[in-house]
Amino acid sequence: MIIVTGANGQLGRQIVERLLTRMPAHRVGVSVRDPQKAQALADRGVRVRQGSFTDAVGLAHAFEGASQVFIVSVDEMGEGCVKQHRTAIEAAVAAGARRILYTSQMGAGPTSHFQACRDHAATEEALRACGVPFTSLRNGFYASSAVRFLGHAAESGRLALPADGPVAWTAHADLADAAAAILADEGRFDGPTPPLTGGHALTFDDIAGIATGTTGRSMTRTTVPDDEFREQLVSQGAPAELADQLLGIFAASRAGEFATVDPTLAALLGREPITLGAVLCEQLSEG
Template sequence: MIIVTGATGQLGRDIVERLLSYVPAERIGASVRDPGKARDLLDRGVRVRQGDFADPAGLAHAFEGASQVLVVSAGTTGEAALALHRAAIDAAVEAGARRVLYTSHMGASPTSLFAPMPDHAATETMLRECGTDWTSLRNGYYASSAIMLLGDAVRTGVLAAPEDGPISWTAHADLAEAAARVLAADGGPVGPTAPLTGGEALDLAAIAELASELSGRKVERVVVTDEEYRANLLGHGGSAWLADLLLGMFAASRQGEFAHVDPALGELIGRPPTPFEDVLRAAVTAAR
C-alpha cells in the first residue's frame, strides 16, 4: 500500500488525486490528522486513517501494511520539524515500507540562509541512514509563495519587499504529478532527485511586470530594507517567526540559492512545467 501523509494539505491532497489516476484506490492510504476532512477520499475507496507525526503510536496504525510512505514535510522549522520528520521516517521503516519518500526542496543545504533548507538537508541525512530505500523529491520553490509575496500589490500598485534574486517558481500541480508518477512506478531514484523546477527563474521585478500586464494595472517594484519589511509585517499582525523566515528567504534568493532551472520535472511529467505566468494569471483572475 502507498501511504501519503498530509493528504488533506494542498500538496498531499493533489498527490492523492493524481495517484488515483495510476493505481487502484484500495492501494492508497491517506494519513491525516483529521479524517473527517478526507471523507470524500474514503468514499472513493482510499484507506483513510488518523496519523500525526507528533503521535508515533498513531502512525503505526496509519502506516500499517505500507510498501511506500511519502512523508510530506512538516509546516514548521528547526528541532521541532526534525523531531516530526524523524518520527515519520522511523514509523515508516517499522511498518515495513520498502521505500520512504520525502518532499524536500531544491535548495536543501546545511548552510542555507533560509531556515527550512538546513532542515531538509538534515532530514535527507536521516533518510540516508534509515536502512531502507529512500527518495528525496527536491521540489522547486512553490509558485503559490510568489502569489503570497505579491499580496494586494495589484490593488495598491506597489510590490514592496527587500532586495531579492531570481527563483524558479514551480506549480504545486506539477510537483504533485511528479510525486504521483514516482510512487506509481514503485521504483524511482534512490537518494535525492535532480531539482524539480519550473522552466524559468523570475525575481519580484519580473513578477511585478507580469502582474501589470495581466491585470492592466501598473504594479511598481519597490525595494525596502529588511528592517522596514519586518516592521511592516509585524505592524499588520504577522509573527516574528514569519518575518524572520521571509527575510531568510530573501537573503538566500539574493545568493542565487533558488535560481537553478532543471529539465528533470518536465521529463518526469512528460510535458513542459506550467509557466509561472499561467499561475499568476489564475490568481489575478480569481482576485477580480
C-alpha cells in the same frame, strides 16, 4: 499499499488524485490529522486513517501495510519540524515500508540562508541514516508563495519587498504529477532528486511585469531594506522568529540558492511545466 501523509493539504490531496488515475483506490492509503476532511477519498475506496507526526502510536496504525510511505513535509520551521519528520520516518521504517519518499526543496543544505532548507537537509540526513531506501523530492519553490508575496500589490500597484534574486517558481500541480509518477515507478530516483523546477527563474521585477500583464493594472516593484520589511511584518502581528525566517527567503534567493532551472520535472511530466504567469492568472482571478 502506498501511504500519503498530509492528504488534506494542497500538495498531498493533489498527489492522491494523481495516484488514483494510475492505480486502483484500494492500493492507496492516506494518513491525515482529521479523517472527516478526507471522507470524500474514503467514499472512493481510499484507506483513510488518522495520523499525526506528533503521535508515533497513531502513525504505526496509519502506516500499517505500507510498501511506500510518502511524507509531505510539515508547514513549520525549526527543530520541532525536523523532530516531527524523524517521527514519521521512524514509523515508516517500523511499518516495514520498502521505500520512504519525502518532499524536500531545491537549495536544501545545512548552510542555506533559509531555515526551511536547513530543516530539509537535517531531515534528509535522518533519511540517509534510517536504513531504508529513500527518495527526497527537491521541489522547486512553490509558485503560490509568489502570489502570497504579491499581497495587495495587484490593487495598490506597488510591490514593496526586500532585494531578491531569481527563483525557479514551480506549480503545485506539476509537483503532484511528478510525485505520482515517481511513486508509480518505484526506485526511479534513489536519494535526492535533481531540482524539480519550473522552466524559468524569475525575480520580483519579472513577476511585477507578469502581474501587470495579467491584471491589466500597472505594478511597480520597489525595494525595501531588510530591517524595514522585518519591522513591517512584526507591526502587522507576525512573530519576530517568523519575520526572520521570511527574510531568509530573500537572502537565499540573493545568494542564488533557488536560481537553478533543471529539465528533470519537464521530463517526468512529458511536457513543459506550468508557467508562473498561468498560476498568477488562476489565483489572482480566484482572489
